[in-house]
Amino acid sequence: xxxxxxxxxxxxxxxxxxxxxxxxxxxxxxxxxxxxxxxxxxxxxxxxxxxxxxxxxxxxxxxxxxxxxxxxxxxxxxxxxxxxxxxxxxxxxxxxxxxxxxxxxxxxxxxxxxxxxxxxxxxxxxxxxxxxxxxxxxxxxxxxxxxxxxxxxxxxxxxxxxxxxxxxxxxxxxxxxxxxxxxxxxxxxxxxxxxxxxxxxxxxxxxxxxxxxxxxxxxxxxxxxxxxxxxxxxxxxxxxxxxxxxxxxxxxxxxx
Amino acid sequence: xxxxxxxxxxxxxxxxxxxxxxxxxxxxxxxxxxxxxxxxxxxxxxxxxxxxxxxxxxxxxxxxxxxxxxxxxxxxxxxxxxxxxxxxxxxxxxxxxxxxxxxxxxxxxxxxxxxxxxxxxxxxxxxxxxxxxxxxxxxxxxxxxxxxxxxxxxxxxxxxxxxxxxxxxxxxxxxxxxxxxxxxxxxxxxxxxxxxxxxxxxxxxxxxxxxxxxxxxxxxxxxxxxxxxxxxxxxxxxxxxxxxxxxxxxxxxxxx
Numbered sequence: 074x075x076x077x078x079x080x081x082x083x084x085x086x087x088x089x090x091x092x093x094x095x096x097x098x099x100x101x102x103x104x105x106x107x108x109x110x111x112x113x114x115x116x117x118x119x120x121x122x123x124x125x126x127x128x129x130x131x132x133x134x135x136x137x138x139x140x141x142x143x144x145x146x147x148x149x150x151x152x153x154x155x156x157x158x159x160x161x162x163x164x165x166x167x168x169x170x171x172x173x174x175x176x177x178x179x180x181x182x183x184x185x186x187x188x189x190x191x192x193x194x195x196x197x198x199x200x201x202x203x204x205x206x207x208x209x210x211x212x213x214x215x216x217x218x219x220x221x222x223x224x225x226x227x228x229x230x231x232x233x234x235x236x237x238x239x240x241x242x243x244x245x246x247x248x249x250x251x252x253x254x255x256x257x258x259x260x261x262x263x264x265x266x267x268x269x270x271x272x273x274x275x276x277x278x279x280x281x282x283x284x285x286x287x288x289x290x291x292x293x294x295x296x297x298x299x300x301x302x303x304x305x306x307x308x309x310x311x312x313x314x315x316x317x318x319x320x321x322x323x324x325x326x327x328x329x
Numbered sequence: 330x331x332x333x334x335x336x337x338x339x340x341x342x343x344x345x346x347x348x349x350x351x352x353x354x355x356x357x358x359x360x361x362x363x364x365x366x367x368x369x370x371x372x373x374x375x376x377x378x379x380x381x382x383x384x385x386x387x388x389x390x391x392x393x394x395x396x397x398x399x400x401x402x403x404x405x406x407x408x409x410x411x412x413x414x415x416x417x418x419x420x421x422x423x424x425x426x427x428x429x430x431x432x433x434x435x436x437x438x439x440x441x442x443x444x445x446x447x448x449x450x451x452x453x454x455x456x457x458x459x460x461x462x463x464x465x466x467x468x469x470x471x472x473x474x475x476x477x478x479x480x481x482x483x484x485x486x487x488x489x490x491x492x493x494x495x496x497x498x499x500x501x502x503x504x505x506x507x508x509x510x511x512x513x514x515x516x517x518x519x520x521x522x523x524x525x526x527x528x529x530x531x532x533x534x535x536x537x538x539x540x541x542x543x544x545x546x547x548x549x550x551x552x553x554x555x556x557x558x559x560x561x562x563x564x565x566x567x568x569x570x571x572x573x574x575x576x577x578x579x580x581x582x583x584x585x
Contacts, residue, residue: 084457084458084519085457086457131458133519159454164460165457167454167457169454198415198423198425201341201342201421201423202342202387202462204420259516260515261517261518262462262517263579325519
């Protein structure tokens with residue numbers, strides 16, 4: 074079996090894509106990557122991602138794996154391959170590194186930890202430079218400390234059935250472990266944002282966005298912090314808060 | 330004389346504009362602002378800016394002044410006016426505040442200090458999220474410390490004739506005072522940038538961009554630091570370095 078597994082770490086601006094997953098005739102991250110790979114290797118090369126990000130979601134450190142034959146790798150450095158792929162993909166997708174992995178490695182199944190970051194801008198006027206990268210919410214009535222104190226209630230191993238797209242949860246194991254949720258302030262391009270950093274082993278469909286949407290409910294004192302615990306117990310999507318918009322979310326980093 | 334002077338602090342993404350200054354039939358910041366003012370006040374309202382930024386240059390804290398009659402101000406709060414103008418201008422321009430000023434105030438002539446920030450990304454791969462907000466230069470051979478050490482040579486009062494667009498310098502006083510040039514690292518949207526912060530009383534046409542272009546020459550060791558002093562003494566545009574690209578520059582703040 075003369076095959077090698079490669080993993081590339083990529084970043085992308087999700088704004089103009091209909092998500093990661095390949096869809097015929099529609100601009101997607103996977104479609105753009107596989108088209109570039111097909112051009113280089115003159116055959117179809119299938120890819121697997123650590124996280125299948127939704128339409129509009131960005132990535133800072135997405136990981137994508139694929140298989141090549143020994144012949145396809147021979148005489149080609151990883152740096153050359155990276156340059157070729159970067160030249161063939163749109164400017165809004167960047168291959169930052171490529172490395173060879175042991176046989177059996179999968180960007181998806183070998184991942185032990187995923188980090189997502191969600192940016193909020195709480196201000197009287199919506200974000201300008203961060204417009205595509207943060208969810209702008211009113212400053213009026215928004216209590217950062219209430220959000221911060223509530224966040225830890227979701228840490229640990231829980232059944233997150235209430236915090237995922239209902240149709241995706243049917244007949245599935247919806248137990249996941251959140252190792253930490255931290256909330257910190259950061260200045261980007263002169264605009265103050267609040268970063269909700271969520272690290273866990275794996276995530277359900279829309280789970281981060283529903284967590285953030287629910288935390289924001291608590292931040293506005295529309296709900297008490299304890300409501301999050303009740304929402305977990307309910308195991309029903311309707312028990313949690315709304316889904317925060319996609320453009321505030323970035324798949325930040327994946328650990329193996 | 331029943332007139333009031335107003336000053337608004339505005340931010341904009343310069344990417345899609347042909348600079349600040351009004352030009353018939355071409356998208357400019359001043360054109361968009363004056364069109365919004367004309368809609369609100371049903372007459373032509375002329376504006377004056379602290380810094381007439383070039384095509385592609387951004388602003389975080391540009392200041393723009395204009396005159397209204399007492400009747401035009403009456404019964405209208407500054408906050409209402411700001412909301413009206415924000416509703417009438419494109420999303421890439423934001424009026425952040427408006428306040429009344431003493432008679433005789435001019436956003437341009439009353440300014441005592443202007444701060445510009447220029448962002449550089451020195452990396453193997455060009456910036457992604459900062460693509461429109463930073464000049465990407467190769468990391469290879471770039472010496473931040475050399476740039477940093479050279480910067481102070483331009484501080485103080487100098488004739489900056491070599492550091493401005495030659496045609497704009499004819500028969501003019503080209504002496505300006507740079508109060509400080511500082512270089513610091515900042516993370517924006519996960520990408521490391523180097524910020525060149527330049528504070529001075531006033532600036533000549535393209536002065537900040539020519540200073541940055543020259544400092545980058547020193548950063549790559551294509552020139553010694555002392556060459557900057559020689560370039561100042563030459564009083565000839567050809568003696569200084571190239572003009573850094575517009576999209577890395579932001580008019581940051583104006584003091585009165």
